[in-house]
Amino acid sequence: MEMVAYESRSSVNDTQLITRVVAGDAAAERELYETYVDRIYRLAFRLAGEDELARDFTQATFIRAFEKIGTFRGESSLSTWLHSIGVSVALNGLRKTKRLRNREAPMEEGLTIGASRTEAEPDLKERMARAIDALSDKYRTVFVMHDVEGYTHEEISGTLNIPIGTSKSHLFQARSKLRVALADFAPEWAS
């Protein structure tokens, strides 16, 4: 899987890369970017659901990483550190976006949207998306990282700075909620 390529990067490589970036080596910055941008962008897109937001979050992640890389102490891998910034940027950005949209959206429009969704007969894809969107940030993030993007609990633990057991617990809770939300489709997984 794609992830293996990143895991195979040795800490020596990362250390050298970081040293060069800190020293102001533009090529090293580009190398760091090229190495991790796909994964950061994919995760940002999964969380945001929009290309524009995903780009913004990815860009902000790397800008912040370049600013802060001098403070990176190597307590986690570079990948984990970058993902930690990325998830934080994305979740904070989404909260801001949601708040702004809630302010801007007229009350009546919100009611209309809700009603139309309820009345429609959604297919699995739509129901799945709505069910995942309805999860709390912590459950959704863990679910997306593990079940959708294939991160391990160890990686999630490092990225979100939570114990592995908590990551597993959040995943269990997320799946349980989705099972209830998708109960209408039970024959599809029972068969």
Add this chain to the structure above:
Amino acid sequence: MTEDNFEEFLKKAAQSYNAPPARTPREDMWRAIHAQRAAGPRVVYGGGSTMRESSGRRFGSRIWMGAAAAAVLFLAAGVGIGRWSARSNSTRSVAVSPPKTGSTPTLTEEPPVTTAPQAGAIEPSNTSGRQSRISASPDGARGRDGRRPDVIGRGEPQVALGVPQPNSTPASAYQLAAVRHLSEAEALLTSFRTRSNADQQMDAQLGSWARELLSNTRLLLDSPVANDPQRRPLLEDLELVLVQIVQLSPGSTPQDRELIEKTLQHDHVMTRLRTAIPAGSQRGS
């Protein structure tokens, strides 16, 4: 039906969730990153370093609540008066008493006392409980109590605003209210970071305090204070953190608190708050 079947079904079906494009727009984003960095550093107050608070710095709950109540009263009065003043006739004047150490600054007003009411003069609906002195007369007409508007209220020095003065405009009232509010927010966040994880009673008190500060933050976001390009993002980030603290339930997990802590760290909220509070101003306590 087995658990494995469901997990397999879920993983497969969830692949369609917010599916990213096959190709990452690498070049576009790299150019954007390059341009943003070339345009200069983002506004990160105080150099953007994350500061840890001394664990020994704690505040008593009663002091918190007292300070919070005082701050809320002050801020509500400040913002309310500022809005009212902005709408009222520009010829009116406002009396502002500057903050004194150890006391809550007062910012009060009262309808003009003149022989002939001016067009646009507004009669405040409620001035009870406030020390309020306004004169529409630039030469210092006496108020209802017979005293001049520039010598009022408990003998404290007051700034009479019959003539333009830099510290006596509605804008300065907003600034004063904003600084006071940010000081209170800093005190709250410091308390949040230094409290015990197991202290649920303290969480409840913090939540109550945060709720009050949240209301004031939103008032400030809708006020001219938010026109400041540095202060607005700070208030927005502060609003987010306060919402998170308000939502902390008594049964919240350490992970919930960690998320707030991470927000504080990544957005450099504490550092930016401290930078936004002028040196020597009264801290929320």
